[in-house]
Amino acid sequence: MDFLTLLQVLDSTVRLATPLLLACLAGLFSERAGIFDIGLEGKMLMAAFFSAAVASLTGSVWLGLLAGIAGSMVLSGIHGLASITFRGNQLISGVAINFLAAGLTVLIAQDWFSQGGRTPSLMGGGRFNAITLPFADTLSGVPILGPIYAELISGHSILVYVAFACVPLTWWILFRTRFGLRLRAVGEAPEAVDTAGVSVVGLRYAAVAICGLLCGIAGAYLATGLQAGFVKDMTAGRGYIALAALIFAKWRPWHALSACLLFGLLQAVALRYQNIDLGGVIIPVQVMDALPYILTVVILAGFVGKAIPPRAGGEPYVKER
Amino acid sequence: MDKMPAWADAVLVPLISLILAALLSALVIVAIGESPIEALKLMVEGALMRSTGWGYTLYYATNFIFTGLAVSVAFHAGLFNIGGEGQATLGGLGVALVCLYLPWPHWSLALIGASLGAAVFGALWALIPAYFQAKRGSHIVITTIMFNFIAAALLNYVLVNLLKPVGTMDPASALFPPATHLPTFQEMFSSPESPLFRGAPANISFFLALIACVVVWLLIWRTRLGYEIRALGHSESAARYAGISPVRIIIVTMLISGALSGLMAVNTTMGESERLLMNATEGAGFIGIAVALMGRNHPLGVLLAAILFGFLYQGGAELALWTNIPRELIVVIQALVILFTGALDNMVRIPLEKLFLAMRRGNT
Amino acid sequence: MTDQAPAIELRGISKAFGPVQANKDISIRVMPGTIHGIIGENGAGKSTLMSILYGFYKADAGEVFIAGKKTEIPDSQAAINAGIGMVFQHFKLVQNFTVLENVILGAEEGRLLRPSLSKARGALKKLAEEYELSVDPDALVQDLSVGHQQRVEILKALYRQADILILDEPTGVLTPAEADHLFRILDNLRAEGKTIILITHKLREIMEITDTVSVMRRGEMTATVKTAETSPEALAELMVGRKVLLRVDKAPARPGAKLLEIENLRLTDETGVQRLRGISLDLRAGEVLGIAGVAGNGQSELLEVLGGYGTATGIVRVNGVEIPLSGTGCTGQARRAAGIGHVPEDRHHDGLILPYTAWENACFGYHRDPAFQKGILMNNAAIREDAKGKMERFDVRPPNPNLAARNFSGGNQQKIVLAREIEHNPDILLIGQPTRGVDIGAIEFIHQQIIRLRNQGKAILLVSVELDEIFSLSDRIAVMFDGQIMGFRDAAQTDQRELGLMMAGITQDPGGDPLAAIDATLAAKEAREAAQHG
Amino acid sequence: DPALIYDLGGKFDKSFNEAAFNGATKWAEETGGTFKDIELQSEAQREQALRRFAEAGFNPIVTTGFSMSTPIASVAADYPDTKFVTIDGFVDPAEHPNVLSILFAEEQGSYLVGMLAAMASKTGTVSFVGGMDIPLIRKFACGYAQGVKAVNPDATVIANMTGTTPAAWNDPVKGSELTKAQISQGSDVVFAAAGGTGLGVLQTAADEGILSIGVDSNQNYLFPGKVLTSMLKRVDVATAEAMTAGADLETGVKALALAGDGVGYALDENNADLITADMQATVEEAKAKIIAGEITVHDYASDDSCPAISF
């Protein structure tokens, strides 16, 4: 593989990893606070739709982003209501949210745009465009580093940079702030937080809201950054992959980055090298298609030990039965 | 002492939740400019008032019973098997191989053979994630998700490159030989005077599903293995204290779970399409999660929840047939049903408990 | 004294959990600068009452007065603001946080952690000196012994400047030395004018340290008396409603054949720390061998290995036959078949499946017994019948086999496990902490059962951190320290002081103040473990 | 009245189901007639919809997608007075006299757009994005590759498939990445036959400044001046014709090819600047030859193999 190809594969990795990363961090906040969330997929989808819909109606991608975040946060609110206030089953709530988003997005899209559950294609200001970082062009002549800067680091939409900046930010919030301390505590031992005089419910809602926010950005990135509009079911299972990455990362921000980059890389490689010809034997496309998933299992079983979730995860906090 | 009578918890709570879900669904229908009353009438008439409607409802329910049981068996051991989709896919492959490549003199024998094929293939597909979970601690949620994707790729390859008859467009296997045709409800219950279940896909595998419910019930609550499965699900350390091997239980449970998922293919692949299709599972593996959770992981609950979802599927088909309501409305209704009966049930339960407690206090 | 407002006054507190009336119209007054004891049977409502005072539960009715002022306590924050601190029966600590993080949780200085942490570090140091409450501020709580975890809880309260300290069964998990230490601290706090409420099942402690004591029964406050004006016997009777035998009567032992022989037993845990370092002992029919020791010195591991769910090296012979210590033959079921019964220390964690019914628990571990089978199915009717008998004979209350285990009180849960293991008639019975957290009525019963079994010629290996219990039940005593046995003593020929020193790893009496010597050996042990970790 | 049953992709797939819908709508507008339609949700509904419509007296019943042929074969005999149309599917007319099978020679249309692609390409590398690896998609790819090679035997054709789950038809993000990967391998014209995924392909091609080719319906308007052409499959015409014929529909097997404009390529104001007169002339010539039988385009489905590209 020559250098340029490598860069292109890595470039593709970054794009594919970004929505995973945002969703993964979203899940991290929620699950660190003890609220399991398999509804990442649904929230992303909802956000993808509302961001594209509002961007297309107003022509402003920023309003679209806000709408996407709002849509995702409404679902977060439902999840919070079910799993925090009414102490329901978090898995069921997540499943329901995925269904709800899959149905509602198409239903509303059809009602608003009558384009078969799609939004119109976004033009101009309705999309996040690639940002060229300063000096990218001038530096691109510099060997090795120049192309890396110009091709790989520069030239993504703003949300990509936001996503990557979220990693240190998440780490900092979790491990350097009061809020983070309490958030982690509430996912490990809510009764400790409660008896320390801090509201378990408040913290968990905050975590769920952050989760909604990040899923909102992830969805908006899909529909208005990577693409120019919403297509039904366009998240295509990325929420589940993000969940896998989260477990893979053992609920830690920097590891989440590595896990998402790894998934992105595996996909990028698989997309680029279909039908590999190994001296007469052609590896069928299906093998390459399944390769990221096979490798994930291999890596998980081979190199990553047991993942222990936050201790209070998945359990509603019940004081009186 | 309980806060409220068991019947209220088992009947009243789900019923009120369902009504709430229905009310909200009605609002959605109004919002897209249709009449909810008409819609409900169509659904009920289409799914429950005619034998053919039942034939479809029960056909779908059969799928959901199998996948729901699969999820719930795993749940009892504390394992979250999201891999029903992949296991059912492989089950389909098992059914197809058995039906296509073995000569069957009679459908009854073919049914046994195909069931075995489906169960074995489904179980084997669950074995690898189970082994990794038991031996390496690899989270079964991740591995089963991954195995769903891998199963889809595998089936795609097998159908397009190996099983598809030359010259056909459909990525599907050849039709199974007539001897493997399973009796449909129509053939079983119709007579020339009273035609019943005309054209409906429900077939004898529904009874297989009912048997599976009973067997799973016996397994979980009446056998040593079930006792050990539940013990492990509640407390691993206690299980070890009692001499129950977690590794063994995890593997055995997942084999059973995978086999149940796989058995779904007997209904779809052998009973309905009579050939192996690309996407025969159609998300039933995921519906199984909802069905299991709503059914509180009890076979009876699973059966009822599966029939409810079967009703939604068939009622939704009727809506799609006779109105302009987009098919996604059904997905929304399903979501609301899952949400209210499964996740927001305490919203109903807590006030009810208070009510019952107050009534009891009032009496004594 | 009389014109002074009480530090705490509760008036007419009532609380129901669904159909269970946990507290009924309870009133109580505690004067400042005193230690007030609360005793009562399991499930009497002690913890509930205190949790209400701390704002953890909300009372259905009643009023709270703090220092004479009516105070609303809707949540724990309000309680903390009112100067109340509480050490719960089940600690409320975040296991994978450091001590420091646990201490500041909820009482941080600002939005950022660093300043809070450094401030707390200083404050902890001062508190540690003031009250002899030293713990490593950077240790993870999950690595601390129970005693140290409790110190963290007390530090949490003191760090929040509590004037009123509630301790719910604080000594249930402590060694005598640790308990003495705790009481010294409580003494100091009282001297400073702080008010302390102490819940305990141990009458000795009540008599030793409290000024006044209240007795609770079935959700009601039945009596409040001055400690000086009562006696343990009187309190016990108030509590249980009948006379209680506070001492165990037992005839001298008549040891028989060697039923259990252990040679050079070694175990290294997954983090690489040696937990058992060459244990050798014999156990004879008809004797109780008590294993004393501070929790965490290998007793639990010893029981696990003998119970069949830990792998070790060495030789263990049961009735002269060697049994495997690893591999497929090393399971709980194999041990039961070999005649070893096991009452595990942690009933909630190991001995019971809490959501299982009493009858399901009553065959747990013996569920493959042929008597419980009917073809390929389990004979649930037979198991239920069997459980019913066990529950009646062991006086489990309520005697309802269909009730889930979690709905029984701690003492009755313990009885279910005991009944299961004893009625299966093992040659050897392993018992860990048989009376932890159990009220005196149940303690009396459990002790009688153990002695009865010994008199039938069974061999009993008893592990307990309660020296009182060790003394009153054992015929011989072994002391464990740091994975080794420090020595065997005849129960009749030793005393608490000698055992206390051995428990700290000191075999030779150094004379003078033993505390310094104890600290030194403990420090050496911790250093060794740290080295093994690295 | 006629009825129309869409395949699982749904009515608005921007592709052949939508073409059928458009044809039916056009028919309704022109004749003032009405038609009933349904979007299927599951395999089992195929037969159900057929029966329910037949019982309700709809005639003819037009269906799209090859998957409908088997259900029609099992239903048709029960409703001898109803005419069934299977677009893309094949039902033996000898066994079922009341069924019309309409088959398209997609390979011929793909051949022509392949030629255009080769002529428009400056790099000599063109590409193809398919939704899922199924025979129909291979048929498109195979015709396309043959057309490319006919113009430029040295040209490279990259063919990629999006995935193996149903999500493959609705994953524009992956379509987009595939396109980018193909661009980096030198492709400057990409043909998408991938449903909703194709939108991502066309979008990315437009963003990255290469040309794309739409499929089934005329998709030139989506990105005017950036879509080279669209491979047309006149499902709309076939649908409208069947509906016009009504109950008198002639059954049997109808092959729609270049002859009769059953398939073709789209030329309109949106791509007028992209297709030079030369290009058009060359393609028209090939078209004439195919119609005349002088050129045979190999049909992948006839023997599951392709001379121009390997899968």
Ligand SMILES: Nc1ncnc2c1ncn2[C@@H]1O[C@H](COP(=O)(O)OP(=O)(O)OP(=O)(O)O)[C@@H](O)[C@H]1O
């Ligand atoms: N959170 C709760 N929800 C429901 N019931 C509870 C709860 N906590 C306690 N109870 C019930 O209230 C009663 C009093 O319990 P409580 O824990 O106060 O007893 P206790 O006196 O502290 O007992 P112990 O000596 O065992 O600690 C018991 O019957 C118990 O079952």
Ligand SMILES: Nc1ncnc2c1ncn2[C@@H]1O[C@H](COP(=O)(O)OP(=O)(O)OP(=O)(O)O)[C@@H](O)[C@H]1O
């Ligand atoms: N959250 C709760 N909900 C319901 N019942 C509870 C709860 N907490 C405790 N109980 C019940 O309250 C009673 C006493 O509880 P408590 O926590 O004081 O346990 P305990 O009897 O002291 O046991 P232990 O030996 O563990 O100290 C038991 O019946 C227990 O099952």
Ligand SMILES: [Mg+2]
């Ligand atoms: Mg208590």
Ligand SMILES: [Mg+2]
């Ligand atoms: Mg207790």
